[in-house]
Amino acid sequence: MVRTLPEADLFVDARARLGEGPVWDDRSGRLVWVDIEGRAIHSTDIASGSTTSLPMPLPVGIAVPRRSGGYVAALEDGFHAVDADGRTQSIAPIDNEGGRLRFNDGACDPAGRFLAGTMAYDYANAPGAGALYRLDPDLRVTRLLDDVSISNGLGWSPDGGTMYYVDTPTRRIDAFDYDVATGAISRRRPFVEIDGVGRGDGLCVDVEGAVWVALWPGWSVRRYLADGTLDAILPVPVAEVSSCVFGGPALDELFITTAWSTLSDADREAQPHAGSLFRAEVGVRGVPRASFAG
Helix, strand or coil, X not given: CCEECCCCEEEECCCCCEEEEEEEECCCCEEEEEECCCCEEEXXXXXXXXXXXXXXXXXXXXXXXXXXCXXXXXXXXXXXXXXXXXXXXXXXXXXXXXXXXXXXXXXXXXXXXXXXEEEECCHHHCCCCEEXXXXXXXXXXXXXXXXXXXXXXXXXXXXXXXXXEEEHHHCEEEEEEEECCCCEEEEEEEEEECCCCCEXXXXXXXXCCCEEEEEECCXXXXXXXXXXXXXXXXXXXXXXXXXXXXXXXXXXXXXXXXXXXXXXXXXXXXXXXXXXXXXXCCCCCECCCCCECC
């Protein structure tokens, strides 16, 4: 039987246009997340909800902590180093077809490589224009997948041997065999076919091997067991649920980003907290996520 969990609580009334990419930064004990269209990296203290922001010069799909300090961010035109004051330096550009494409989401693998993918701004008329990239600690870039429409959630099983991936229009979560030693992917297959309202967006994995996926515009986060069985639905009181991550010192709280970027004025009035951060206690801990090792 599918469980319905208590609705997620409002955590920070941020009202970001396109909140995305939450990452737990265990160096600072803060939640790092982005507003893609607002061009900002945000860092939130989970005890107080106090948030500081670093403006970015371009749309930012995801920012991850860097072991050597600061962040690495996937901006519109490639991977950039970001220091504590928000200064950016391009370290690995990609071909974004003259601004036709942008990065959308990503995550670090268990060895500290940074994977992130792209999409066309006009994705409805440009299916398959994006790709999935891997940034290695030596700053070399490898193109892992082509024919991607909206590159989205990434996560790894507790042993690191399976990578989960969402290309949103497919209405699937796919699984790959993953070689942690090399960063190679192989044997792509469907893990879950997403039915009902909403399509898959960002995701994370818990210590039991279950996958939590945000549904856009699905008003919820779903938990799928390691065999693909739908186990639980976590309601969220806004439609555009974009991503989720486990955070807190024990990784026992689920933090959820949302957006209002495609809502009508009437829908925004009905969903006054769209674009805000939400939080839920879901009774399980998350798999730790590595920082970028470069």
